[in-house]
Amino acid sequence: MANGRCVAITGAGSGLGRALARRFAEDGDTVILLGRTGARLEAVAAELGTTAQAIVCDVGSSASVRAAFVEIAERHGRLDVLINNAAIYQPTFVKDATDAQIEAALTTNFAGPIYCARAAIPLMRPGGQIINISSETVALPHAMFSLYQSSKAGLERFTEALRAELEPEGVRVNMVRAGQMTDEDSKSPSDDLEVLRRFAEENAKRGLDLRARPVSSFQSVADFIRLLTHLPADLNAPQIVLEARRP
Known part of the structure; x- marks a missing residue:
């Protein structure tokens, strides 16, 4: 293991997950890349070098999560940071939603972080950290996003409950x-x-012109989350709301 921390990131093959992996690797941390697509994970791992490890893991499957974290335990013996980033968002009206779309939203976006947190907690020591990535859509009147919004709202409530549960453990x-x-x-x-x-x-009918709204970069958000993992020991930031803005 490298001299830095051991950081596990779900959904690490692309998007914010990949940006996070790159950012933590810059610090010399050991980065564990979790995701469903092995080829994407391996490409990121090859880019980051020997401190990165790719593990194929479907966070919506309790068995897949359990197997992945057994491998993490066997290889690293501990986990310092878990970032629950993996998510699925497919626009649909509820009346048109397929069983697969409903199940994917609930298992990946909501059950997945619970499965991963449950598996990670035994590997964490005082000073460990779990970061759950939610979405601004929870608070905005998006159309056709009810599955995504509700699963993320559930994740936010779970985060509050988990924080109270793990506070005594440090x-x-x-x-x-x-x-x-x-x-x-x-x-x-x-x-x-x-x-x-x-x-x-x-969405335009609801006053949301998606093309006109500002968009931030995954790298900027990754830089912020990296800062969040370096808070002084006597501080916490339980809930952070990030908004894209035009520079």
């Missing part, structure tokens, strides 16, 4: 509600052009 728990983000290869929330058209149209 483990910090934080919630970061992030705004719109992008990077060099961001993907749209759907491959269906008709769904995207309807998504923009319905």
